[in-house]
């Protein structure tokens with residue numbers, strides 16, 4: 001069950017395709033952990049404005065904010081046993097800036113990097129950097145703070161591999177013979193002699209893979225300054241990669257009942273296994289559950305109309321509309337039951353795909369209201385069930 005997962009792990013990394021409910025899941029799990037008495041941090045990426053507002057998280061790039069305990073009390077779930085919730089909105093650019101601050105050997109290099117047009121563009125838009133920076137921040141907080149649990153929300157994964165291999169790619173890039181040759185060549189040639197590198201497409205391809213950039217000279221200057229921090233960055237990328245394999249870390253894969261997202265979730269699950277990274281749970285979000293039995297559905301329209309006739313609603317001036325309304329209401333109920341049946345089948349598919357981990361499959365129903373404050377996040381967490389033991 002959810003409580004067990006929250007007890008067992010020190011870090012949860014919530015992943016999944018766009019819009020399935022990653023941010024909601026991360027925040028809800030964090031709320032639940034705080035209620036269990038844990039000092040919890042939710043590190044979130046671009047939360048919906050309403051969620052950020054209601055938690056008091058707006059415009060607070062890269063600093064931890066305590067979520068007011070009064071919000072819990074107001075929602076009727078006062079925090080007890082020392083539980084506390086903190087939130088932080090991840091800001092890729094300032095995370096990168098912090099890193100440069102840390103590893104630049106001197107003020108001169110630091111200034112050169114910050115002033116570099118390529119850096120300014122790259123540090124906000126580095127392909128794969130959002131993923132990398134999220135983990136970078138996670139690493140830093142795990143090292144320096146005393147949270148019982150950190151829940152990391154992530155940007156939508158267009159490609160699971162990109163996410164899992166971000167530290168490797170940075171390390172590969174920094175350590176590749178091409179980069180070394182580039183750096184060495186630049187040191188020897190100085191800025192005047194850089195032209196020859198234009199033709200070194202191998203190097204440029206390496207760069208493009210990580211940065212997707214086009215400002216040529218800017219890149220060269222960048223790499224030159226960057227190279228001075230090379231060792232620090234490289235060692236760090238390796239440590240960041242290590243935490244993705246730690247036992248007290250768990251990946252939480254979020255999916256909907258939509259087939260494509262289940263396929264993506266399955267792919268991610270397989271990738272985790274092949275990278276030796278720990279699976280935590282799979283959340284199947286927005287599951288529609290049946291609310292009428294087949295015999296209740298049978299003749300629903302007729303029974304509704306009969307009831308309305310008895311109450312004389314049908315004889316009133318807008319009787320025709322009442323009849324249409326009831327007819328459509330009954331149709332919707334039948335459609336909903338079909339969707340609920342589809343969702344039940346999809347849940348069965350998830351069970352098949354995650355065989356052996358049935359106790360780590362958490363369906364969450366489609367809630368009636370949007371999930372955006374402490375109360376509804378707590379409800380979301382309470383509605384997490386486990387398919388284990390279900391038919």
Ligand SMILES: Nc1ncnc2c1ncn2[C@@H]1O[C@H](COP(=O)(O)OP(=O)(O)OP(=O)(O)O)[C@@H](O)[C@H]1O
Pocket residue numbers: 017018019020021022023024025048154155156285286364365366367368369370371372
């Ligand atoms: N079970 C649910 N019932 C009702 N509403 C939900 C549920 N899960 C999520 N939502 C709502 O769906 C919307 C999208 O959720 P969320 O922002 O968590 O998705 P996401 O995966 O983080 O999206 P993105 O990939 O864009 O970051 C939010 O408004 C959220 O409140």
Ligand SMILES: [Mg+2]
Pocket residue numbers: 022023024045046047153154
């Ligand atoms: Mg999100």
